[in-house]
Amino acid sequence: MEVLNQEKILVIQTAFLGDAILTLPMIQKLREKFTGCSISVICIPSTDEVFKSSPSVDNVIVYDKRGKQKSLRSFFQFVKYLRKQSFTRIYSPHRSIRSSLLVLLSKVEKTFGFENSAMSFVYMVKRNYHKAVHEVARNLELIGYDTSGENWKILPLINISVTIKEKIHSILANNNLQNIIAIAPGSVWNTKIYPKDYFVDIIKSLIGEKFTVVLIGGKDDSELCDDIAHHFDSNVKAFAGSLSILESIELIRNAKLLLSNDSAPTHMGMIADIPTLTIYCSTVYYFGFYPYNQRSSFISYDDLKCKPCGVHGHRTCPIKTFDCAYKLHPGFVVKKIHELLTP
Secondary structure (H helix, E strand, O other): OEOOOOOEEEEEOOOOHHHHHHHHHHHHHHHHHEOOOEEEEEEOHHHHHHHHOOOOOOEEEEOOOOOOOOOHHHHHHHHHHHHHOOOOEEEOOOOOHHHHHHHHHHOOOEEEEEOOOOOHHHOOEEEOOOOOOOHHHHHHHHOOOOOOOOOOOOOOOOOOOHHHHHHHHHHHHHOOOOOEEEEEOOOOOHHHOOOHHHHHHHHHHHHHOOOEEEEOOOHHHHHHHHHHHOOOOOOEEEOOOOOOHHHHHHHHHOOOEEEEEOOHHHHHHHHHOOOEEEEEOOOOHHHOOOOOOOOOEEEEOOOOOOOOOOOOOOOOOOOOOOHHHHOOOHHHHHHHHHHHHOO
16 A cells, blocks of 8 residues: 555546446545545546545546537636646546547646557556456556456445435335336447347236336436336336436345346446346447446347447447347346346
8 A cells, every 4th residue: 555645646537427437446446555645536427426426536527528618618728727736646547539638738747548548648657458358457457456366346336325315215115116126228329228128028027026127227218218117007117317326326226136238227236236137239248348246147149240249339230130139038038137136
């Protein structure tokens, strides 16, 4: 442990929710490594809730790069603000050109980034971006942490207020929600989304086994979740778009299992530390974004020459079959759920 009380550390992570969550273990280890330091995080508005709830983060700097601060003038005003903060170290797991420019113009001497970052020459220390390991391990390697064996399997930690806990408890009680399975059926990318009718079949099976189902997601997932819920009565409740990130995590914590596409809710399941089953349609687990606590797993139909068709997915299947989803029949998913729920 390094005792450097004067260190003012800046972490740049302006990616979306899943990447933000997977940065938390790295920040937690930075807190341990530099006793007495202060840690600030640059993030986008949609993820500030996550970083503000981290016990390892002292200050959250919101950068609305796609909104109010997207202009060139706003960018340089933001750079001017960063210079005034007198940071001594910058770690940037985010690899975009904008992040690298922030590093370059900040005039901080000790800077750390990945070798495949845009403008990687701006970093004093460049780490290898090992594609064959989990994203949590990659981020930990950025700060020089030993990730051998299973050392990297560090769960992201957040603080959840008593108010949020009481709200979720009230929701569960008022809706008589017990023996819960949480399902997150949405994604930003359509080819990551398991078919709606298949989710309906899975839920029918779960209800037949006396489970109740809660559907979670963001505002963009509300229509899909409502459509699924309309097939059922009080045994299925849709909460997409009506709960904050922290409220959704607290709801998940009260579930027996989380079923998710390859999307941010998978990583919310790691915060909640519950059994999480991730469905891979067009993507694959070895990209490094799978659930990694001891009680979790993934399921994927891989006997396809076209899979994976991309790192992030697509709006539509490039070859118009979507076999990666349709050949992964609901029965396979239900069987895997049973395996995870069996002690």
